[in-house]
Amino acid sequence: GAGVSQSPSNKVTEKGKDVELRCDPISGHTALYWYRQSLGQGLEFLIYFQGNSAPDKSGLPSDRFSAERTGGSVSTLTIQRTQQEDSAVYLCASSLGQAVGYTFGSGTRLTVV
Amino acid sequence: AQTVTQSQPEMSVQEAETVTLSCTYDTSENNYYLFWYKQPPSRQMILVIRQEAYKQQNATENRFSVNFQKAAKSFSLKISDSQLGDTAMYFCGISGGGSQGNLIFGKGTKLSVKP
Structure with a gap:
């Protein structure tokens, strides 16, 4: 597609449930990033995939968070046993390289009730 | 580790005026x-x-320019002839680190352009 696509755009879930957030990057982009943005806050780095290299998971806040990237394309961020503090907008970005810049999706707003 | 600091949580500017947003970083x-x-x-x-x-x-880039001071690790953004559509959060970011190329952001500056 022309841009980075994220789904769903909004998700409401009950505390304790698992959720999956999807990111479809721009075709050919080798790098993919996930960020979390709590209300009125900055972008907190979560995880970064680059080609076939092992992902940089240094930003994942707990072992309830995990992410996969299949076939170097689509990525899924999974949050297990959701908590109210997980409520935030989750943004995905993809890139061909640092010199080119990063293209962001519109995000998924997750609300845990 | 790379860090980015934006020291101005909020700023406002009158339409058509110029505003500068600050950013410092460490790498x-x-x-x-x-x-x-x-x-x-x-x-x-x-x-x-x-x-x-x-x-x-x-x-x-058109009305947007930066003042990049590498020795001081400063990267400020100047917006000239501010427009109402410039109202937004502005995030400064840095990427680097060899093959990783991770992208780290500051906490952002909320800019309001007033008519």
């Missing part, structure tokens, strides 16, 4: 890139301008 990398992104209420992150650290010349 141990020699080769890195700096970015300014805009996030309007729609929450879509939009690239405003980018700067390659090894280039001395300050980047310019």
